[in-house]
Each structure stands twice: as structure tokens, then as C-alpha cells.
Amino acid sequence: MTVNEETLLREYFQTVSAQAGEVSEAKLNAAITGGVRKVRRQRLLPRYKWTVALAAALAAVIFLLPFIPQTGEPSRQTEARNAVSNAAAYLGLTGTGGSYDNVHTTVVSALEAGLLKPVEGAVIEKDGFTFEIERIAADRKGMLVLYSLYNRSGEKVEVASLNVTDKDGKPLIYSAGSTPQTAGAGTTRFYSQILWDGDYTALPDTLYAKISVSDIDPHLLVPSSDATELTLPLTLDKADMAKTGKEVQLNKNFSIADQQIILENAYISTTGVYLTVDYDSGNTKEIFGLLGPQLMQGSNSEYVGYGVRQTMMSDGRLTYVFPVDNTSSAPLKLRITGIVALDKTETQLIVDTEQKQIIKAPDNRLKFSAQSSRERMVLDFELKGTDRATNGYTVMQIANQFVDGQGQKHMLQNSVWADLEFREATATGENPAYRYSYELGSAGLPQPLTFTLLSYPNAIKERVEVEITK
Amino acid sequence: MENLLEGQWAQLNEEEAGPFIERVASQKRIMYGIAYSYLRNENDALEMLQEATYRAWIKRKSLKDTERFAPWVTRILINCCKDELKRRKQLVSAEPQSRENALVEMTSDRKLDMQRALDRVKPKYRQVLVLKYYQDLTLTEIAAVLGKPEGTVKTWLNKGLKQLRAQMKGGFSDDGQ
Numbered sequence: 001m002t003v004n005e006e007t008l009l010r011e012y013f014q015t016v017s018a019q020a021g022e023v024s025e026a027k028l029n030a031a032i033t034g035g036v037r038k039v040r041r042q043r044l045l046p047r048y049k050w051t052v053a054l055a056a057a058l059a060a061v062i063f064l065l066p067f068i069p070q071t072g073e074p075s076r077q078t079e080a081r082n083a084v085s086n087a088a089a090y091l092g093l094t095g096t097g098g099s100y101d102n103v104h105t106t107v108v109s110a111l112e113a114g115l116l117k118p119v120e121g122a123v124i125e126k127d128g129f130t131f132e133i134e135r136i137a138a139d140r141k142g143m144l145v146l147y148s149l150y151n152r153s154g155e156k157v158e159v160a161s162l163n164v165t166d167k168d169g170k171p172l173i174y175s176a177g178s179t180p181q182t183a184g185a186g187t188t189r190f191y192s193q194i195l196w197d198g199d200y201t202a203l204p205d206t207l208y209a210k211i212s213v214s215d216i217d218p219h220l221l222v223p224s225s226d227a228t229e230l231t232l233p234l235t236l237d238k239a240d241m242a243k244t245g246k247e248v249q250l251n252k253n254f255s256i257a258d259q260q261i262i263l264e265n266a267y268i269s270t271t272g273v274y275l276t277v278d279y280d281s282g283n284t285k286e287i288f289g290l291l292g293p294q295l296m297q298g299s300n301s302e303y304v305g306y307g308v309r310q311t312m313m314s315d316g317r318l319t320y321v322f323p324v325d326n327t328s329s330a331p332l333k334l335r336i337t338g339i340v341a342l343d344k345t346e347t348q349l350i351v352d353t354e355q356k357q358i359i360k361a362p363d364n365r366l367k368f369s370a371q372s373s374r375e376r377m378v379l380d381f382e383l384k385g386t387d388r389a390t391n392g393y394t395v396m397q398i399a400n401q402f403v404d405g406q407g408q409k410h411m412l413q414n415s416v417w418a419d420l421e422f423r424e425a426t427a428t429g430e431n432p433a434y435r436y437s438y439e440l441g442s443a444g445l446p447q448p449l450t451f452t453l454l455s456y457p458n459a460i461k462e463r464v465e466v467e468i469t470k
Numbered sequence: 471m472e473n474l475l476e477g478q479w480a481q482l483n484e485e486e487a488g489p490f491i492e493r494v495a496s497q498k499r500i501m502y503g504i505a506y507s508y509l510r511n512e513n514d515a516l517e518m519l520q521e522a523t524y525r526a527w528i529k530r531k532s533l534k535d536t537e538r539f540a541p542w543v544t545r546i547l548i549n550c551c552k553d554e555l556k557r558r559k560q561l562v563s564a565e566p567q568s569r570e571n572a573l574v575e576m577t578s579d580r581k582l583d584m585q586r587a588l589d590r591v592k593p594k595y596r597q598v599l600v601l602k603y604y605q606d607l608t609l610t611e612i613a614a615v616l617g618k619p620e621g622t623v624k625t626w627l628n629k630g631l632k633q634l635r636a637q638m639k640g641g642f643s644d645d646g647q
Contacts, residue, residue: 005634012584013507013604020506020515021499028498031516035494035523036487466545 011434087111091146092189102306102323106142106272107191110137115270116146122232128152129213129229134189138236139244140322142271142320143193145209145234149183149190156184160212160227162192164234166204172197174312183213193271195312195321200241204333207234245269248469256339257460259283261290263334264317266468272309273322275334275468286347288455291338295322296465297330305335332468338461342453349451353377353414353440359448362456366396369435380433381457396436397455405446413439478530484579493539494523496558500605507604508551510585518554521548541615548600552593587637589624598623603630 088108110116116135123132130150137144149159159181164172174195181190196203214227248266255261260280267274273295279287295306342362350360356368358379369378370464381396400412425432440449496618498519505518526543533542588596601612609627613620 008584008638009599009603009634012588013600016507016510016604019504019510020503020623022517023502023506023512027512028502028519029495031502031520032491032494032498032523035520036491036527094597442622 058149067134090189091191102304103309104366105306105323105325106193106270106309107146109324109328110136110144111146113326114146115326119234122234124230124232126230127213127228129157129214129228129230131211131232133209133232133234136234137244137270138241139269140196140200140202140241141267141269141274142193143246144271145192145194146313147186147190147192147209147211149211149213150187151183151185151213154185155215156182157213157215159183159188159190160214162190162194163210164194165208165210167206167208169208172203172207184187186276195271195310201238203236203238203239205236207236208232209234250466250468252466253280254464254466256336256464257285257341258460259285259339259341261287261336261339263466263468266332268324268332268469270324270326273306273324273332273468275320275322277320278315278317284344285341286338287339287341289340290320290336291340291459291461292336292464293320294335295468296333296335297325297328301330331470334466334468336464336466338459338463339458340455340457342456342458347453347456349453350448351377351451352447353445353449354447362453362458367433371435371437375440377438377440377449379436379438381436382431382433384431397453398438399452402452403450405448408446410441410445487527490527494526494543495541497540501544503604504544504547504600505551507600508555514554518547518550521554522550525550538614541611544601545617546616548597552597555593583638587634590637591630591633595626595633598626599630599634600629 090105091104091111093104093108093109109115116137118135119133122134123130125131129152131147132150133145133147135144135146141166145162145164147162153155161181166172174197181188208231210229210231212227212229246268248268250263250265252263253260260283262278262280262358264276264278266276273296277290293308296303297306298304304325306323308320309323312319312321346362348360349358349362349366351358351368353372353374356369356370356372358366365382365384367380367382369380372378398412402410402412404410473544501522502515502519505515505522506512509515509518522543527544533539589612591599597616598612601607601615602609607615609620609623612627613623616623618626
């Protein structure tokens, strides 16, 4: 079952809009006046230079005022950015003015800090392509791989993301596969940041790094069968990996809405900052996730903020993976703006699908849609007020198994994710809503039906900061 | 806000730039939003806003019909973003989150899936998707922004959605269903 892409686009752009709306008026104004000033400086006559230099200096003070970090607000240090701009440019990551998205900070800073070690002789040629692994940096949690493709085919080609396997082709990456990149004629440099799927000590000594190169076809989601596969062996130095990075036992408890959250430990290393979090079993609320987790690095009220790059579940523990600045030893802290949670007594959804009636739900934001039928339950989760601005936490999920009025268990017949739509506000004044459709499998089930909520967009906002390193 | 603009402008001491800045400022949220949708980064989006202002300023004499300032400057902004994306080499990065139970992961995956799908839609189609689904412009308004016939815009919209569909195919049916 497919999702309506228009609905998904609107949903996506709403999230983007919420993020874009956070920029200050002063920054926008500075950008606009900067655009005009940029030209004017070029057109100045020499005798006006000093006058305008003074004016520009004064203006700069005014322009910079809004950028002076407020307490706890993230800011990017211009000097720090300049320091790594060469590395970023080498990696082909720089945008206008030498800036780059801080999602790339880990690899850029690792290169700048000399942590990406050259790999000798890791080169293979095939079908007009040369695949070379130039540098790697491996630690207990993952690996950065810097590689290049020399393309002599005369055509722009698609390069599927690097995969790492053992000798039998078994993937060793926690989550593999990503959108392919493209490579024109000549050399194109790439990097891949991977996480080990399991304990690094169980990794084989020799890994195999593979890329697939194929013609560009926007309709192909996987490499075509005539793709050129290029594989190179890589030898790991596990003793070195064991020594890389530092593990900090934190065991810090903090409370949000009277719920205990435990920041268990941090592994701070070349490939990232890994924070393992657990929730106290005695909590009265079921916590579905942390709201807006951010890793803050800096001091004296000047911070760089990093968003979560990836999350991992291992042994029932949730690990948040953040970018790391390998060139900085500034203190780290975790900032959370709240939790998404429900009282443990409220995680049941009880409905009467015959009467189209909600008997029990966490709140009144959930409504039965008129589109419901006896076999298909359609629920609207209405967005009110600031619901849209809760960092995208607007998703409800229920367990596939549900129970009918006689205690008989049933399974939903469809994927919840496949049947999620966004409904705009209606002319009759109804709020916008997320619409969930569930195929019940058969009509005439004994009522009521009881579902278990696996997540519910109930954001509880409460900002907390927890020190990780001093 | 207005005081700051006036203050800056007083120091620039150019009579012509005042009204120009005001006009751009009246569109700044829209322009920034579009730039942000392309680059997804505050610094880069601000730089695009600055770059678009710069290009519009030096080309201001070419705008004959001042009533069309808004679509004109929006088009310049979109071109800046497209140029920037063309120039920039997005490299392979680590994969999105696993599809475990945590809500955080699922919401993030959906967003990443859409980001990646959009990144692979042809730029000329993508600009239509942004204007329609982000800025809620009508086809007529989009045609005015892009300086293309409405029929062309409609075709690009359909092709953009088709490409997006191809990219998204199976993307959200990944929970084992």
C-alpha cells in the first residue's frame, strides 16, 4: 500500500516550516542588508574607503549584536569554521562562504585532527572505474571511510553507498543502504560513516568494503543488475580500536515531569558521541522518546549544538549518536526539551467501531472519522495550537495486535505507516489532522476493540541539561 | 526590526537601497523558507537570502514591472539555491536510524526518506513542488514566479510527483508489512 506523496510532502514541509520559523528577524535583516552592502563596497571610490570602513565597522557591531550568543543558545564559532574549512573543501562539503552542515562535523574534524589514517594500496579498477579507499578511522562503535571513485566512463554515474561485509557477504553495519550519490567524469571523493552491528570485538579481522556503480536511473531504487561492483578488503586493528575514544560512566538521573531518565554512559570517540539512555522502570509514564535531544559543546555561554545523527537499540538500551568535533575538547552537555510520554494507565485505546465511538483515549485530540467503515477504522488526530511545532513528534503508533470485546486476539491487516495521511484544516473550521486508517480484517467483531498505543504524540515540555564532560 | 533596518540603511547612505531593502524584507520569510527547504541549514539559507538580495540588487534595473517584484525575487532566490546545490557535492553519510520502536527514530526516518527523495527529484520539478506544497502557491502563481507557461508548470508538477513517488516507492512500507 502506498502513501500519497502529496500528503507526505505537506507533512514534511510543515516540519521544515517549523524549523525555518525559528530564525530571528535580525538575522534575516542582516542577510538582506548584507546583500546590498556587498555590492556597494565593490563600487566605492577610493577616497570614500576609510569613511565607509568606519561605517561598516559600526554597522558590523550592530549586525553582530543579534548573533552574540545568549545563554544556552547554540552558536557556531566562525573561527572554528575557518579552521576546518580546508578539510571540508577537500571533502567537497563546503557551501557558500565555506560553510557546511554540522552533520559533517565528525568527518571534517577527524580529517583536520589527523585521525583519518591513510590506507596504502587499497585500489581496484574495473570497467573504467577506479575505487580507492584513501583513509579510515575505526573505533569501538563505528568507522569513517574516506574513498574516491575515478570515473572514465564518460557518463555521470550513480554510486550506491558503501557497504561493509564479512568474507561471506554478511553485512556488518548496523543499518545499511542510503541514497546513491552521483559521480561525474574524473575523481569524486566520498565518505561513509558506519556503525558496527554489534560488539566490535566480534568483527572479523578483514572486512570487505563494496560500492556499486551504475547508470543513472531516477526510477531505480536499487543498483541495476548490470552495475559494476567494486570490492576492497580492509584490515582492522582491533587493539587500536579498543584504545580509541573514552568511555565515561555517567549514571546520571534526571527528572522530567517526575519521570526518571538515566543517562548511563557516554562513549566519546572519533566517529561520534554515543549516549546511552534508559528509563526508570518505576516511572508512572511510558516514555516514547526524548524531545529535541541536542548535544551542546562549548563554554562561557557559547555553544555549538548538534542534533541526533542516529539512534541505535541494543540490548534494550537506546543509544543516541551525535556528531563529534574531533578538534575540540570543550565541555559537553546534553540538552533535552522534554519527553513524549503517556501515563502507563493511558496506553490503551478502546473503541467501538460499530458505533464509531472512542470509549477510551489519552485525550480528546483523537476523533473517529466519518470515513470509517465496519472493516476499516479511520481516526483523525487533530493538531491544535503548538502541536505542529513539537519537533515533528506528531505520530501515533498502535500495536498490530488488538483484542475484541470477547477477549479474542486479532491482527491489523495493514501497515499503519502506509495509511497515514495529513488532512488540512477544513472550511468548516476543523483543525488540521493526521489521519490513520486501520484495516481490521473483518467486520462484525465483538465490541469494543482494545488497542495498545506504542507511541502517542503527547509532548511534555520541560528543558533539562545534563553535564557529560567538564 | 524596522528600526534596525533603518539604522543599517542610514549608514549605507544610499537613497535607492532603502525602498529596495524594504521590498526584499517584505518577502524575507518566504525567501528564507524556500532557501531553508533546499539547504536545511540556517547559515546556508541566510547566505542564499543574502546572495539573492545581491543578485536582485545588481539586476534591479531589469525589472520593468515593479508589481512583479515578489515573483521576480523569489525566482532569483530559487536560482541561487539551485546553483548552490549544483556546486555542492553532497557526500555519502551514515544511514538513517533503524526502525525500532522509538518514536524518535520513526519520525526522523520519515523526514530523512522525504529529504532524500526530494534531493533526487530533478531541480526544475523540485522547485515546483517547493512552491506548491511549501509555499501553497497556485499553478498560476508558480508560473509567474518561474516565468513559465502554466501548462509547463502543471507538467513539471506531475513529473515531480511521479519522480517523488518512484523514490518513495516502498519507503514507508518498511515495517515488515
